[in-house]
Amino acid sequence: QQPVQSPQAVILREGEDAVINCSSSKALYSVHWYRQKHGEAPVFLMILLKGGEQKGHDKISASFNEKKQQSSLYLTASQLSYSGTYFCGTEISNAGNMLTFGGGTRLMVKP
């Protein structure tokens, strides 16, 4: 079942913060976050496996709630290079290894 991402789109000024949410109706095994630039393939950002986990690098971080049904991606002090479409990919178990992707969130950072 496809996870639900929100918002669908967001426009920021450089330096502003954004939060992108990814929700599932069932408990998940893992959540993967990707960023895709126009015309390119998605680029892996990070993976979350444990309930209550938070991780990140630079000014991009993510959390996975205790019930493992929701993840949020946090973009702080956004840069122009953060522009793109962000997808969460979810796994319901570690058996098939396949990811089901949310609808995507289009992020545009303006100067």
Add this chain to the structure above:
Amino acid sequence: GAVVSQHPSRVICKSGTSVKIECRSLDFQATTMFWYRQFPKQSLMLMATSNEGSKATYEQGVEKDKFLINHASLTLSTLTVTSAHPEDSSFYICSVRDARRETQYFGPGTRLLVL
């Protein structure tokens, strides 16, 4: 460096012809590869799971006779779009799972345009 390569990056063909897309895992052996399709401004939709040495597993609604998958070696999977039609025009992306890091890496994608 790149973990996954795809070839060709772009192809234009006439309706009715077949197109083969190659996906190579460059950094590690992959018993499983995944094929996705992405239409403009839409999400990635899994088409099939390619299994080395055995038949591919297709998602519901994906015609296995139209989208032929061959996973001949631990580093190569091919997707052949047979008798392509304009509605098959899309961005086809393969991915490879790195079991050590539980991370899935995507190839650069192949943009198919069927005239």
